[in-house]
Amino acid sequence: MSDPVLFYFDFSSPYGYFAAHKIDETVADFGRRVTWKPIMLGAAMKETGNRPLTDQPIKGDYCRRDWDRLARYMKVPWTMPDKFPITTLAAARAFYWLDDDDPALARKFAGAAFHAYFGLGQDITESGAVADIAEPLGVGREALLSAVQDPAIKERLKIETTKALKAGVFGSPFVVIDGEPFWGSDRLWVIRRWLKSGGW
Amino acid sequence: MSDPVLFYFDFSSPYGYFAAHKIDETVADFGRRVTWKPIMLGAAMKETGNRPLTDQPIKGDYCRRDWDRLARYMKVPWTMPDKFPITTLAAARAFYWLDDDDPALARKFAGAAFHAYFGLGQDITESGAVADIAEPLGVGREALLSAVQDPAIKERLKIETTKALKAGVFGSPFVVIDGEPFWGSDRLWVIRRWLKSGGW
Numbered sequence: 001m002s003d004p005v006l007f008y009f010d011f012s013s014p015y016g017y018f019a020a021h022k023i024d025e026t027v028a029d030f031g032r033r034v035t036w037k038p039i040m041l042g043a044a045m046k047e048t049g050n051r052p053l054t055d056q057p058i059k060g061d062y063c064r065r066d067w068d069r070l071a072r073y074m075k076v077p078w079t080m081p082d083k084f085p086i087t088t089l090a091a092a093r094a095f096y097w098l099d100d101d102d103p104a105l106a107r108k109f110a111g112a113a114f115h116a117y118f119g120l121g122q123d124i125t126e127s128g129a130v131a132d133i134a135e136p137l138g139v140g141r142e143a144l145l146s147a148v149q150d151p152a153i154k155e156r157l158k159i160e161t162t163k164a165l166k167a168g169v170f171g172s173p174f175v176v177i178d179g180e181p182f183w184g185s186d187r188l189w190v191i192r193r194w195l196k197s198g199g200w
Numbered sequence: 201m202s203d204p205v206l207f208y209f210d211f212s213s214p215y216g217y218f219a220a221h222k223i224d225e226t227v228a229d230f231g232r233r234v235t236w237k238p239i240m241l242g243a244a245m246k247e248t249g250n251r252p253l254t255d256q257p258i259k260g261d262y263c264r265r266d267w268d269r270l271a272r273y274m275k276v277p278w279t280m281p282d283k284f285p286i287t288t289l290a291a292a293r294a295f296y297w298l299d300d301d302d303p304a305l306a307r308k309f310a311g312a313a314f315h316a317y318f319g320l321g322q323d324i325t326e327s328g329a330v331a332d333i334a335e336p337l338g339v340g341r342e343a344l345l346s347a348v349q350d351p352a353i354k355e356r357l358k359i360e361t362t363k364a365l366k367a368g369v370f371g372s373p374f375v376v377i378d379g380e381p382f383w384g385s386d387r388l389w390v391i392r393r394w395l396k397s398g399g400w
Contacts, residue, residue, distance in 0.1 A: 048259050051249070058370040059248050062381060072400050073393070170258040183262060186386035193273070200272050 005034045006176040008164050010041035011088035011110075013172035014053075014067045017118040019185040020111065021076050023175065026188050030195040032177075036099075036110055038092035039161045044170045052085045070185075079121030086117075089157070090127045090148045094134060096156045097147040109134055205234045206376040208364050210241035211288035211310075213372035214253075214267045217318040219385040220311065221276050223375065226388050230395040232377075235303075236310055238292035239361045244370045252285045270385075279321030286317075289357070290327040290348045294334060296356045297347040309334055 005027045009016030024034050045051065054060040064080060071078030091113045099106035112133045116122045124130060127148050131141045147153055164174075168181055175182040175191060180199065182191050194200070205227045209216030224234050245251065254260040264280060271278030291313045299306035312333045316322045324330060327348050331341045347353055364374075368381055375382040375391060380399065382391050394400070 044258075048256050049251070050256070050259070056248050056250070058244075058365070058368060059250070062368060062370065062383060065381070066383075069400075073390075165258070168258055168262060170262065181262060181265070183266075184386065186384065186390075189389055190273075190386075200269075 002032055003178060005032050006037055007034045008037045008039050008169045008172065008174040008176070010172045011038060011091045011113050011117060011124065012085040013041060014063070014118060015185040016172040017114045018067075018070050018074060018076070019173035019175075019188065020114050021074060022185075022188055023173070026192055027177075027195060029192070032195065035103075036095070036107055037160060037164065038088070038095050038110070038157075039164045039169065039172070040089070040092065040157065041172050042087070043161050044165055047165060048170045050170070054084060077115065077119035079119065081117055081121045081123065083123045083125070086123065086125045088124070090130045091124055091133075092157050093148040093150075093153045094127075094130050094144055096160065097144070097150070097153050098134075098139065105137060105139070108137055109139070112137065202232055203378060205232050206237055207234045208237045208239050208369045208372065208374040208376070210372045211238055211291045211313050211317060211324065212285040213241060214263070214318060215385040216372040217314045218267075218270050218274060218276070219373035219375075219388065220314050221274060222385075222388055223373070226392055227377075227395060229392070232395065236295070236299075236307055237360060237364065238288070238295050238310065238357075239364045239369065239372070240289065240292065240357065241372050242287070243361050244365055247365060248370045250370070254284060277315065277319035279319065281317055281321045281323065283323045283325070286323065286325045288324070290330045291324055291333075292357050293348040293350075293353045294327075294330050294344055296360065297344070297350070297353050298334075298339065305337060305339070308337055309339070312337060 007023050009020065027034055053063040067078060067080065095106050095110055098109055113124055113130065116129070116133050117124045122129065124133065127145050130148065131144045134144050135141055167176060171183050173185055177191065177194065180194065207223050209220065227234055253263045267278060267280065295306050295310055298309055313324055313330065316329070316333050317324045322329065324333065327345050330348065331344045334344050335341055367376060371383050373385055377391065377394065380394065
């Protein structure tokens with residue numbers, strides 16, 4: 001069986017949110033499955049010297065317009081959060097904690113966390129907000145609040161982020177297929193063609 | 201008749217080069233024509249705080265790989281120039297000088313300049329190199345060398361660049377359709393859908 005397609009993202013990334021709606025089906029059409037990998041994009045930005053999109057003059061305004069437009073095109077909920085960008089440590093740690101036991105549940109949680117932040121515009125920085133998102137999926141509140149403070153889980157997220165940077169990941173979303181890197185939600189069409197033809 | 205689609209680019213932009221191969225046919229399918237507008241991307245980068253892609257750690261390596269890959273996919277010639285990025289004042293001035301009298305000739309010249317720089321990897325910084333590109337198209341060498349030093353032509357390029365920045369252009373390629381902005385060569389598919397549906 002082929003290796004899974006690696007889907008790197010930060011829960012605070014609008015383009016990550018849009019790609020998250022499409023990545024599973026995009027690669028499933030070619031018999032491939034996806035491993036979701038939240039990372040801390042801030043660490044990547046330190047390496048590249050990049051800044052959050054909305055902090056960039058002119059480009060920030062364009063991106064806000066582009067997110068509204070993409071949401072309308074894709075017919076997905078969109079609310080620009082008042083607090084943006086945010087630190088998504090708690091959400092990413094919760095993801096890996098769930099992922100160890102139940103990847104399908106972690107995947108559901110990731111969708112719910114993205115929906116809370118960008119679909120509804122809720123602040124998901126704090127552990128309590130993350131527990132609110134996970135609880136309806138059957139995740140114990142106290143267990144989650146404890147897990148996101150667990151040194152082993154904290155370390156796991158650091159390792160995943162460091163490994164991603166070493167693999168060349170510098171943005172969100174970032175997809176790696178059999179070692180081939182694809183950056184950006186606008187490249188899903190390239191991914192589709194790449195998988196269809198087996199590369200070129 | 202509809203207003204022309206505005207295609208902003210810098211002759212030193214790889215993604216501008218790729219989009220240049222497709223923009224005319226992309227919009228012609230919807231009965232629209234294109235006005236090509238070279239600008240000085242360096243001026244836009246000053247406003248946004250962005251840097252040339254190859255100066256950015258990790259991202260620069262990705263882009264080099266992406267350009268090779270896009271060229272193979274699109275089956276267009278590609279040679280990463282030894283000198284990159286370059287100042288494209290001479291080429292852009294020559295373009296506007298030609299454009300005043302003969303937009304079709306200016307369009308041909310733009311294609312030839314892009315081909316020389318990114319197809320063949322030749323340095324097109326100097327006026328002499330630009331004259332070498334224009335001469336086979338029937339453009340007098342001395343007239344061109346004189347035009348690119350003409351204060352009126354110099355001013356024209358400044359005005360075009362300033363107007364572009366005011367219109368929100370911050371990258372290359374950048375396409376504006378009836379006031380709607382689209383950034384990046386990966387967005388040609390969005391442009392196609394936008395024109396097909398009349399927006400959304």
